[in-house]
Amino acid sequence: MKNKEILYLVIPCYNEQEVLHETTSRLTEKLNNMINQEQISPDSKILYVNDGSKDNTWKIIEELNASNPLIQGLNLARNRGHQNALLAGLMTAKEHADMVISMDADLQDDINVVDEFVKKYYEGNDIVYGVRSARKKDTFFKKFTAQGFYKLMLMMGVDLVYNHADYRLMSKRSLENLESFKEVNLFLRGIVPQIGYQSTIVEYERNERFAGESKYPLKKMLAFATDGITSFSIKPIRMITTIGILIFLASICMALWSIIQHFRGVTTAGWTSLIVSIWAIGGLQILAVGIVGEYVGKVYLESKHRPRYIIEKYLK
Incomplete structure (x- = not known):
């Protein structure tokens, strides 16, 4: 079994000042525990990507970087959207990490399964998808629209992992191949399965947002679905x-x-x-x-x- 490989957590941020301190506290504890248990290298990091936030998100990231050796920050010149911000973080992290996990800043993704992600990586998987086991905490409308989104995408011939968002682990070599996809209109949920390396899933229950508001209202979800369909299906x-x-x-x-x-x-x-x-x-x-x-x-x-x-x- 491989030991002490470098893990980077890549976290896109847009107006996330309400959650950054709590997110950093929990992720720091998680990484330190994994380092102490020799699951990952002491050189592992948390990389926040500021996607043109209008609040104090970048200022907080700078303060965290100065006080916490695990924290890195990436500031984009302007808002480019979640998918581009995520890609910027992934492409930056791949130069330093052996494996990269992408997640949201709002603590909805269960950080307790990070250990399982890394375990699956050591078992030989280049890509590990975080898949929601249930949607018990969603409202009826949210559940209906989300499931409709996946079913529509699958019906249109888009190769997706059902109930998977952008909570995933990718190895260094899978990220190097992701870099070869040059499209400007990004839909990473459709691109990543096309890489084709050995993959598996880890199930988890998504939590409620710790603070702040959702950055994906219905209007953005519809635009996201349109991008996905027109990018991968005729x-x-x-x-x-x-x-x-x-x-x-x-x-x-x-x-x-x-x-x-x-x-x-x-x-x-x-x-x-x-x-x-x-x-x-x-x-x-x-x-x-x-x-x-x-x-x-x-x-x-x-x-x-x-x-x-x-x-x-x-x-x-």
Whole structure:
């Protein structure tokens, strides 16, 4: 069994001033216990990534870095979103660590399973996914929308680990391969399974947020789902083609029916059916243009090859 390999905990932060001290206290205790038990190297660290926070998040990270030898800080030049901030932390940590665990700052991810993550890594797994065992603490609406999100993604052909967010362990070599994925519109939950190294899962029960507000309201979750689908699946475009074919076949049937009715001498007003048809076909056309536009827009953004993040400062 491997011993004393370097572990980094990468934690993206956006307006997390309410939780940082408590998060640091608990994670420091956890890492020190693992170091004392010789599960990980004394060179292991906690890396906070400040994603353009508008509160005192970065100031607190600086203070923690000055007072706690386990704490490192990465400050992005501007807000780039959770996925880009996470990637910035992962790519920075891979230069120093043998294994990296990503988690949220709000203490919802159960830090008690970090030992199990590391154990699975030593057993030969390059990627260990944290998977929620249940959603007992979620509201009905949260549970319904979250499960709907995963089912929709799977239906659209996106390769996801069910009930897994971004709580995972990745080995150094899996992170080196993650770096080769160059897309600007990041959806790490879909990218990581494509790496293909040996992987496993660890189940845990997600806690309630320690303090502050959720950074993923419904609006952001819908945008996140759209990014995931359009980044990994062309099924929506194929659905447009299928709907177009069905409407064309329906129009042929309607034309034949109209001809038959004409020769039978049957006349009807037809105003309602005409208006409904116009609205339905018009709506489908606008929807189709919008879906195609999502893909065209992504191609446009990817073609610019702009940096996914810019690091302003790294506190070691």
